[in-house]
Amino acid sequence: MANAKPHLSFWQIVNMNFGFFGIQYSFGLQQSNMSPIYKYLGADEATLPYLWLAGPMTGLIVQPIIGAMSDKTTSKLGRRTPYFLIGAVLCSVSLFFMPFSSALWMAASLLWILDAANNITMEPYRAFVSDKLDEKQHSIGFLTQSAFTGLGQTLSYLTPTLLVLIGMNKDAVNAKNIPYITVTAFIIGAFFSLFSILWTVKTTKENPLTEEEKERIRLAPMGLTNTFKEIWDAILDMPLTMKQLALVKLFQWYAMFCYWQYIVLSISTTFFQTTEQSSSGFREANLINGQVGGFYNFVAFVGAFALMPFTKRFGPKISHSLCLTLAGIGMMCIPEINNKPMLFIPMIGIGFAWASMMGNPYIMLAGCIPPERTGVYMGIFNMFIVIPMMIQIFTLPLYYKSWLHGNPENVIRLAGALLICGAVAVLFVKLSKNNGQQAAVPMGGGH
Numbered sequence: 001m002a003n004a005k006p007h008l009s010f011w012q013i014v015n016m017n018f019g020f021f022g023i024q025y026s027f028g029l030q031q032s033n034m035s036p037i038y039k040y041l042g043a044d045e046a047t048l049p050y051l052w053l054a055g056p057m058t059g060l061i062v063q064p065i066i067g068a069m070s071d072k073t074t075s076k077l078g079r080r081t082p083y084f085l086i087g088a089v090l091c092s093v094s095l096f097f098m099p100f101s102s103a104l105w106m107a108a109s110l111l112w113i114l115d116a117a118n119n120i121t122m123e124p125y126r127a128f129v130s131d132k133l134d135e136k137q138h139s140i141g142f143l144t145q146s147a148f149t150g151l152g153q154t155l156s157y158l159t160p161t162l163l164v165l166i167g168m169n170k171d172a173v174n175a176k177n178i179p180y181i182t183v184t185a186f187i188i189g190a191f192f193s194l195f196s197i198l199w200t201v202k203t204t205k206e207n208p209l210t211e212e213e214k215e216r217i218r219l220a221p222m223g224l225t226n227t228f229k230e231i232w233d234a235i236l237d238m239p240l241t242m243k244q245l246a247l248v249k250l251f252q253w254y255a256m257f258c259y260w261q262y263i264v265l266s267i268s269t270t271f272f273q274t275t276e277q278s279s280s281g282f283r284e285a286n287l288i289n290g291q292v293g294g295f296y297n298f299v300a301f302v303g304a305f306a307l308m309p310f311t312k313r314f315g316p317k318i319s320h321s322l323c324l325t326l327a328g329i330g331m332m333c334i335p336e337i338n339n340k341p342m343l344f345i346p347m348i349g350i351g352f353a354w355a356s357m358m359g360n361p362y363i364m365l366a367g368c369i370p371p372e373r374t375g376v377y378m379g380i381f382n383m384f385i386v387i388p389m390m391i392q393i394f395t396l397p398l399y400y401k402s403w404l405h406g407n408p409e410n411v412i413r414l415a416g417a418l419l420i421c422g423a424v425a426v427l428f429v430k431l432s433k434n435n436g437q438q439a440a441v442p443m444g445g446g447h
Helices: 010-017 019-040 048-052 054-071 081-100 104-132 135-165 180-203 211-219 224-236 240-272 280-336 340-357 360-366 371-399 408-426 433-439
Strands: none
Touching (some): 019 048, 019 135, 019 280, 054 104, 135 360, 240 360, 240 371, 280 360, 280 408
């Protein structure tokens, strides 16, 4: 499917990526609300990372397997579409029931299902973009996907604040102290998660397989054992560019998991000198995080388009390094800010970094992997996200009280330092010839 792919218009690429809006609305709800929900249900602050294990663990297991399976799927709906639909339904159901959790174990269990569903959808979706687009349009394809990441997460972060603005009481809570604005936000997310995927499925059909590709799939060994063998073979044959990106992603995703887990606690400590979940200050910190988080995701939405000409001129390495640097400096400044308007300034750098994380690494990756292994390599590449997250989960509680003095502000400072390390590491990545050619091609393939 690497040759003779039709040139798609900008709006065709937008329709193709619209399903990413719902996926990322769901992720935004997790990032901004799971730590507060866990706290409302009685979680201990120091061991909070353990409760986030669902995301990286399901990503580690699900995405490579689903990637390899989707490469060999020949259903009437296509190679990737069946996985979109299954994942979207499971995700929607999990989002609906999450804010009605009656105990910590129930919320954690629903997060496992939710993350598994998102991972079932996510990897085939990235492969879908690579399937549909010629290499000349990879940049606009993945950065448009990044733009929908920003838009979906902007709205998910801002939904509680918007609900307050239209008249809901921010202090009204259910029997488990979970605010009703949070409950409503998750119900809205359940709708968006399913609707956006259905829109993409209706408006964008997969490229039909050639007879040669169908024959290759028919002759390929099937079964779970062969799927694991294919994943292992792909790991052994991994391109150099992909190996070097692993270190970059170690720094950036360890940092982002630190940020998402502790930003509400950090803001609550800086602004209100408390992390007590039943306090008005803690609920206000959650709203502030929604506002600044919505802002950085809006910056990511706009920044994804702004990065297109910049990446075209300077290449994905320089673009990604600069964005990570801005975010790193911004995160280290957050604990020093006790004025809400000033808190929006470091979010500009975080927004550009978030847009870059969702686009530039995939531009570098797409130029170095064989088309017939797109699904499995996209799944393996996701391991470079989830393994750093798992390392963070099992290491941070070990030194949270000793090295970081039990202060959530220090977790945010650590995240900033790690992002700057990632900015340096990406400069040492050697791009394949295709990456170099792609960086010199106008975004959108001359459109």
